[in-house]
Amino acid sequence: MPLSHSSLITPCLWFDHEGEEAAKFYTSIFPDSEIGQVSYYTEAGHDHHHQPAGKVLTVNFTLSGTPFLALNGGSPDPNPDSNLNFKFTEAISFQIDCKDQDEVDYYWSKLLEGGGKEGHCGWLKDRFGVSWQVVPVQLKEWLGGKGNGEGGKRAMERMMGMVKLNIEGLRKAYEGTG
Structure with missing residues (x-):
């Protein structure tokens, strides 16, 4: 053992x-x-x-x-x-689970400092070339589609059009209100 x-x-x-x-x-x-x-x-x-x-x-x-x-x-x-x-390549990345938009914004801006590059769907590369996923914790539930498979599809579609993730926009897509 x-x-x-x-x-x-x-x-x-x-x-x-x-x-x-x-x-x-x-x-x-x-x-x-x-x-x-x-x-x-x-x-x-x-x-x-x-x-x-x-x-x-x-x-x-x-x-x-x-x-x-x-x-x-x-x-x-x-x-x-x-x-x-x-x-470094995107084949290995580190995911940051953020509780709210302030945390998403904080980690996004800090990791981009000094020459990082934005990606799509919440991904970025820092100035050293390391890949990070800056993700609101709510997204896991929404994409899991528990009880709302259509909402999960809408949230996924909205996420695919984002660079930095916006929790309110994802929530509205999930709920079908925006």
Whole structure:
């Protein structure tokens, strides 16, 4: 039987060299967040990692109580067209469940600071290229269609036309009042 502890799984985000900057950015946005242990490259393994001793290697941090690790892994291949260069894609994203429109607006604007890019249907990419879904908690119920399958369809149609999600607009679509 596996050992049990508070967090068995920790997402690791691979950055070229901005891991510490990203950790500071994220912990400034989310409540109950902090930067923990920071480790540094040493001369050991230099012929493999090619990083100077003293450069930040990893940053452990928590966001709203969830542990993360930022790894400054660099690019394993200096050729920008190589399949070995690691970049963030929408295939992995982090969902933020927001209780109201103020929270949606807050996380949306904070995560876009410094060069983020808006997506559709509540998705965005922050300035580091990490994808986020900023979603009102009510949407799960509305799209689940419990007792109102037509309302769920209308809410989905309305959501598909939105960039940042608007709770009132989604509610009206769900209820068929707007």
